[in-house]
Amino acid sequence: VTATRPDRTHPAGPGTEPRPLASRLQINAVSFDLDDTLFAQEEWLAGAWRAVADAAAHAGVDGARLLVELEAIAALGSDGGQIIDRALYRIGATDVAIEPLVDAFRTHVPDHLTPYVGVPEALARLAAQVPLALVSDGDPTIQRAKLAALGLGDHFTVVVWSDEHGRSHRKPDPLPFRVAVEGLGVPADEVVHVGDRPAKDVAGAAAAGLHSIRVRTGEWAATPDDDRALASYATVSEAIDAIDALRAQR
Numbered sequence: 625v626t627a628t629r630p631d632r633t634h635p636a637g638p639g640t641e642p643r644p645l646a647s648r649l650q651i652n653a654v655s656f657d658l659d660d661t662l663f664a665q666e667e668w669l670a671g672a673w674r675a676v677a678d679a680a681a682h683a684g685v686d687g688a689r690l691l692v693e694l695e696a697i698a699a700l701g702s703d704g705g706q707i708i709d710r711a712l713y714r715i716g717a718t719d720v721a722i723e724p725l726v727d728a729f730r731t732h733v734p735d736h737l738t739p740y741v742g743v744p745e746a747l748a749r750l751a752a753q754v755p756l757a758l759v760s761d762g763d764p765t766i767q768r769a770k771l772a773a774l775g776l777g778d779h780f781t782v783v784v785w786s787d788e789h790g791r792s793h794r795k796p797d798p799l800p801f802r803v804a805v806e807g808l809g810v811p812a813d814e815v816v817h818v819g820d821r822p823a824k825d826v827a828g829a830a831a832a833g834l835h836s837i838r839v840r841t842g843e844w845a846a847t848p849d850d851d852r853a854l855a856s857y858a859t860v861s862e863a864i865d866a867i868d869a870l871r872a873q874r
């Protein structure tokens with residue numbers, strides 16, 4: 625019988641205690657991803673699909689049927705693209721103008737979105753100690769509406785929407801991280817970026833010389849960890865607790 629060793633791909637897997645961060649680290653600013661890190665992107669998406677179905681109903685399409693198809697196709701993964709086109713095709717509504725429906729998606733402004741449990745309190749506590757940045761891909765109009773609906777905007781000293789620096793600078797491009805570091809006013813190696821997608825958040829932070837922590841929430845929760853992350857936690861609240869504990873030691 626071999627002894628159980630910690631799984632390197634999931635250092636803090638289900639049922640294990642989150643591990644503390646190495647005490648030699650000096651963290652003087654923290655950067656965060658938005659979607660599936662601070663809140664469940666699927667909550668926003670559900671509202672956006674309802675807005676698309678409503679717009680379609682105005683154009684004479686069966687909105688309820690379209691909504692079922694939109695959600696079914698979207699459940700296959702957000703990277704598929706052409707979701708509205710495919711849903712219209714499935715219900716045989718191929719003669720409908722798609723632009724107003726895409727507009728309904730893009731301009732969807734939710735009144736309220738729900739941050740993950742404990743996030744508003746944890747961010748407020750952290751923001752009282754160190755400057756915080758938000759680094760997010762996606763359409764800046766949509767991303768701004770999400771941040772407003774979450775009510776978290778006041779905690780961030782710096783907000784970087786990578787698309788405002790050109791579409792070719794989406795994560796893992798280092799540029800949005802460099803812009804954040806400059807705004808935070810601390811050296812890159814004193815910043816830790818917290819995000820859910822190893823290939824974007826961990827890889828991008830590493831490319832720009834920041835530390836990173838991976839959180840296993842949202843659509844990409846089952847994706848294996850990237851060894852370049854300092855740690856992997858089940859939630860962003862656990863990640864913030866670990867950063868708090870590290871700073872309290874110093």
Ligand SMILES: [Mg+2]
Nearest residue numbers: 657659660820
């Ligand atoms: Mg994300």
